Amino acid sequence: xxxxQEPHRLxxxxxxxxxxxxxxxxATFASSIEDLELTPPQAGxxxxxxxxxxxxxxxLADDLGMPPSRFxxxxxxxxxxxxxxxxxNPDDRRLHALHxxxxxxxxxxxxxxxxxxxxxxxxxxxxxxxxxQLAALLGRIASDQGLSPGVHPxxxxxxx
Amino acid sequence: xxxxQEPHRLxxxxxxxxxxxxxxxxATFASSIEDLELTPPQAGxxxxxxxxxxxxxxxLADDLGMPPSRFxxxxxxxxxxxxxxxxxNPDDRRLHALHxxxxxxxxxxxxxxxxxxxxxxxxxxxxxxxxxQLAALLGRIASDQGLSPGVHPxxxxxxx
DNA sequence: TATTGTTATACTCTATAACTATA
DNA sequence: TATAGTTATAGAGTATAACAATA
Numbered sequence: 012x013x014x015x016q017e018p019h020r021l022x023x024x025x026x027x028x029x030x031x032x033x034x035x036x037x038a039t040f041a042s043s044i045e046d047l048e049l050t051p052p053q054a055g056x057x058x059x060x061x062x063x064x065x066x067x068x069x070x071l072a073d074d075l076g077m078p079p080s081r082f083x084x085x086x087x088x089x090x091x092x093x094x095x096x097x098x099x100n101p102d103d104r105r106l107h108a109l110h111x112x113x114x115x116x117x118x119x120x121x122x123x124x125x126x127x128x129x130x131x132x133x134x135x136x137x138x139x140x141x142x143x144q145l146a147a148l149l150g151r152i153a154s155d156q157g158l159s160p161g162v163h164p165x166x167x168x169x170x171x
Numbered sequence: 172x173x174x175x176q177e178p179h180r181l182x183x184x185x186x187x188x189x190x191x192x193x194x195x196x197x198a199t200f201a202s203s204i205e206d207l208e209l210t211p212p213q214a215g216x217x218x219x220x221x222x223x224x225x226x227x228x229x230x231l232a233d234d235l236g237m238p239p240s241r242f243x244x245x246x247x248x249x250x251x252x253x254x255x256x257x258x259x260n261p262d263d264r265r266l267h268a269l270h271x272x273x274x275x276x277x278x279x280x281x282x283x284x285x286x287x288x289x290x291x292x293x294x295x296x297x298x299x300x301x302x303x304q305l306a307a308l309l310g311r312i313a314s315d316q317g318l319s320p321g322v323h324p325x326x327x328x329x330x331x
Numbered sequence: 332t333a334t335t336g337t338t339a340t341a342c343t344c345t346a347t348a349a350c351t352a353t354a
Numbered sequence: 355t356a357t358a359g360t361t362a363t364a365g366a367g368t369a370t371a372a373c374a375a376t377a
Contacts, residue, residue, distance in 0.1 A: 024286070024287070024290050024306065025290055025293065025294055025302060025305055025306050025309065026196050026199070026200060026286065026289060026290035026293055026294075027196075027286075027321075027323070028306065028309040028310060028313060029189070029192050029193050029196040029293070029309065030193050030196045030197040030200065030211075030323060031193070031313060031318055031322075031323050032189050032193060032309055032312060032313055032316075032318070033189050033190050033191070033192060033193010033194055033196065033197070034193055034323070034324070034325070035313075035316055035318060036186050036187075036189040036190045036193065037190040037193070039186070040186060040190065051190075126184070126186065126187075127184070129186060130184050130185060130186035133185065133186050133189070133312065133316065134185055134186075134312065135315065136311045136312055136314075136315035136316075137308065137311065137312065141308060142185060144304070144308065145185055145305070145308045145309075146184065146185050146188065148297065148301060148304065148305045148308075149185065149188040149189065149192055149305075150188060151296045151297065152192060152293065152294065152296055152297065153188060153191060153192055153195075154296075155295065155296035156192075156195060156293070156296075158191055158192070158195060161187075162191075163187070163190060163191050163194070164194070165194070
């Protein structure tokens with residue numbers, strides 16, 4: 012990049028910027044849905060159920076990167092609030108198919124609006140066409156790296 | 172963006188991609204420095220000390236987004252391994268100025284190499300000029316959002 | 332016997348707050 | 355009195371593994 016080789020260049024590159032901005036984006040989004048009393052993983056589950064209803068808890072837990080034992084109380088809270096419901100699968104009574112309730116759909120709508128607002132703030136330094144460019148570049152990296160669209164596996168594997 | 176308004180669009184945008192890719196970039200980097208037996212926050216501290224030696228523990232802890240009580244054992248480990256050293260400030264003997272040792276500098280070199288390798292993998296889907304475009308766009312967002320270059324405050328404020 | 336969902340438990344991680352030494 | 359660094363401790367969060375129901 013530069014003319015001379017610096018002795019120690021490190022966080023000047025794309026990798027560091029992505030990690031830094033990713034954290035910032037997550038924090039911004041989290042605070043934008045605080046009013047709805049939802050956390051990002053909860054928002055993620057609602058979103059996943061809207062895209063594909065009726066999946067088993069195990070599948071969903073895997074996608075969210077959490078063990079089943081943690082998923083149970085996690086889903087409990089949303090069920091108590093009436094945003095999702097468990098339905099026994101008659102064909103295989105071991106499975107609990109998860110569905111969005113009507114109230115859950117309403118909340119999802121507000122969630123989307125909050126996400127768009129928070130994204131607009133995040134990207135306010137860019138013109139519309141630059142924002143599209145950015146989305147395209149990021150999308151290509153995500154696809155190349157094998158990341159599933161709409162699935163955020165969380166910070167499970169990042170050591171501290 | 173699209174012609175019709177979808178009923179629920181959410182993680183199609185830049186915000187979600189940034190969060191998703193940021194996590195992925197952090198995980199990739201973390202695994203690339205596993206051989207050096209370093210975690211990302213440890214790498215961050217070494218990097219910060221190279222950029223500006225002799226800062227107090229409190230300052231550094233603030234930049235890393237951790238309370239002083241957690242910083243102490245965190246720095247202890249690196250000191251035991253001979254990568255950093257504490258030096259009493261003679262003017263104000265309360266302060267412990269942190270410095271990189273010679274061995275710490277060597278490790279930092281390997282660290283930089285690992286970071287570059289991991290970044291090359293991350294960006295392999297992009298041509299060189301696209302990669303520069305991306306860095307420029309991300310850099311502008313980071314600067315607009317008030318993020319300090321080279322400082323990664325961690326995931327402290329992200330609720331789960 | 333294998334799998335889903337659940338519960339129990341032991342362990343790790345963390346922040347809060349006391350404590351010391353210096354100022 | 356106030357601040358840097360340190361230590362102690364209590365609480366939250368987590369994974370592991372046992373368990374019950376169903377296949």
